[in-house]
Amino acid sequence: MDKSELQKSPVPGSEYSDGTYFATRLKHDPRRVDLWKVLCSYLQKEIPTTGTILELGGGYCDFINNIQGSEKHVIDLTPDITRFAARGVTAHVQPCSELGGFRNNSVDTVFASNLFEHLTREDLQTTLAGVYRILRPGGKLIVIQPNFRYSYKSYFDDYTHIGIFTDVSLPDLIATFGFEIHEVIPRYLPFSIKGNMPTWPWLLHVYFMLPYRPMAGQMYIACNKPRSDKK
Numbered sequence: 001m002d003k004s005e006l007q008k009s010p011v012p013g014s015e016y017s018d019g020t021y022f023a024t025r026l027k028h029d030p031r032r033v034d035l036w037k038v039l040c041s042y043l044q045k046e047i048p049t050t051g052t053i054l055e056l057g058g059g060y061c062d063f064i065n066n067i068q069g070s071e072k073h074v075i076d077l078t079p080d081i082t083r084f085a086a087r088g089v090t091a092h093v094q095p096c097s098e099l100g101g102f103r104n105n106s107v108d109t110v111f112a113s114n115l116f117e118h119l120t121r122e123d124l125q126t127t128l129a130g131v132y133r134i135l136r137p138g139g140k141l142i143v144i145q146p147n148f149r150y151s152y153k154s155y156f157d158d159y160t161h162i163g164i165f166t167d168v169s170l171p172d173l174i175a176t177f178g179f180e181i182h183e184v185i186p187r188y189l190p191f192s193i194k195g196n197m198p199t200w201p202w203l204l205h206v207y208f209m210l211p212y213r214p215m216a217g218q219m220y221i222a223c224n225k226p227r228s229d230k231k
Contacts, residue, residue, distance in 0.1 A: 036062035038204045044068060046142060046222055051108025056096040056127065057115035061085045097123045099130035107134045113144040116170070117161045124163065128177045138227040141179060144220055145170060147186055151217030167219045179223040187216035
C-alpha cells in the first residue's frame with residue numbers, strides 16, 4: 001500500500017474541534033437545557049450575579065447561557081460554541097489551557113463540568129495554573145466531575161476519558177495550585193442522562209432534596225483563590 005493511502009493518525013483533541021465527538025458521543029439533547037436551568041438555580045447561590053463568569057469546555061453552552069452574571073465567557077475547542085452561545089455570552093474557540101487572553105485577577109467565577117477527565121495531566125496543570133492567575137482574590141472555581149469511585153463501571157464508555165479522579169484525588173490536586181477547598185460533595189449528580197433515566201426538571205429538584213442520591217456518579221467541588229493573594 002502506498003504511503004499516501006495510509007490514513008493519518010488524528011491530532012489529539014481533533015475529535016472536539018472537528019465535531020466528531022459531539023456527533024457521536026455527545027449529541028445535542030434538548031432535555032439538557034431544562035435540566036441545566038434547574039441546576040443553575042442551585043449553582044447561582046455560589047456565583048455572584050454581578051461578577052464575571054468563565055466556563056471551560058462549554059460545549060452546548062447550557063450552563064453559561066442559564067447562569068446570571070454581568071460578563072460571561074465560554075471556552076471550547078468546538079467552533080459550534082459560537083452558534084450555541086446566547087446573546088451576551090462571549091465565545092472563545094481555543095484550548096482551556098490557553099488563558100493568556102484573560103488578565104490577572106479579572107474573573108470572579110470559573111466553572112467546569114465534565115472537562116478535566118478529558119485533559120492530559122500537563123494540560124490540566126496548565127489550566128489550573130491559568131485559572132488561579134485570572135481569578136480575583138476570593139474568586140471561585142466550581143467543578144462538576146465524574147467521580148471514579150462511584151462511576152468506574154461506565155467511566156471509560158467515553159473513549160476520550162484520560163484522567164482518573166475521585167473526590168479525594170482531584171481536590172488534593174487542585175489544592176496544590178494554591179486554591180482553598182470550600183466544599184466537596186462526592187455524590188452530586190447522576191453520571192449521565194443517557195438511557196431511560198427520567199429527565200423531568202421537577203425530578204431534579206426532588207433529587208437535590210434527597211439525603212441519599214441514587215445513581216450519583218458525579219462529584220461537586222467548590223474552591224476559591226485566597227483573598228490574601230494580591231498577585
